[in-house]
Amino acid sequence: MEILRFILKWLDENAEKVVIIISYAAMAGIIFVEVIRRFFFNVQAPWSTTVPILLFLWLTWFGCSYNIKKRTHLALTEIRARLPYKLQFAALAFDAVLWIVFAIIVIFYTWQQVYNSYDNFAIVGGTNDVKEWWFYLATPLAWTLIIVRVIQNFLEDLKLYKSGKPFVLQGLLNE
Template identity: 30%
Template sequence: MNVFEESLIAIILALMVIVAFVQVVLRYGFNSGITGALELNRILFAWLILFGMSYGVKIGAHLGIDSLIRSFPRPLFRAFAVFGAAAAFLWAIILIHGTWLSIFGATSRGGGAVDYWVRFFKLPLGLDDLVYPSFLREFAGQDRVHRWVAYMILPIGLGLFAMRSAQALVEIALGRRELIIASHEAEDLVNENKDVLRD
């Protein structure tokens, strides 16, 4: 699990570069192209973002403004840091499956990413341009790639984000981590480079 996001992000980036490169070579060199290459890259980019969210929490790379809470006493600062991690976790849980909010009187037409994905799983809708390879078409029962295949990342990515937010929450509460966001990167860079222009 430690290298899961890193490996998938590397694979997705590599696939995006390969698809774009091959498409450019085919388009300008041979006046042809890959059907659905643009749609595939768009889907891969969405997957990259949703995997990147959890990876950003894991390494503390999400940007945030902490100048106000840093002026608070240490116990109050930690309370706000815990609240921030809890809010990130709650946001992910609401987006994964929000029907439980009806307890508080909230109403919605859908139940979040899981409900959205299940609806597409039940429908035989295909993507616009992306088609299955010929050897998979009979097994899939249609030519175009099912939408649920592309949208599978919604519950998976949000689930990973919820898990990493819960980990950050525990680490902050135990004092092993300061914040869920990137902490004072700009100040660290200024301090590291303050003597560069002196010469």
């Protein structure tokens, strides 16, 4: 049980970071190697222009989740900070509801895209056997994680509200 708790805590702290670093390193590595191959050896892997773009899906959507976790996403912080305490909480609760509703819509439609890609055996351009749905899966997975992060933030806000402590309206990436 202690191992499971350790794994879940580690995933909670590092899931987005790991996905971001791996996808960014893979994108940069592919692009770097293929630019060298193209200019010095006049050859290029046919998939080298499509895979980095598809890896960008993983980078951006998990980056979005990370920013929500850290509260560094775009927000109307200046306006919210000037509101009375109860209205600040109401605004944070409304934000959470909007995020979750939007995430459900995104998950619903992107899951259809993943399924269609899977069902039609869609292959990444320039490859023989790399499935597109592997990359498209990034969007519904990351948006599911976004829901988790929004709920975590809201529970933290609720605890602060009940104790009367000031809200964390905007975080820093280095925290």
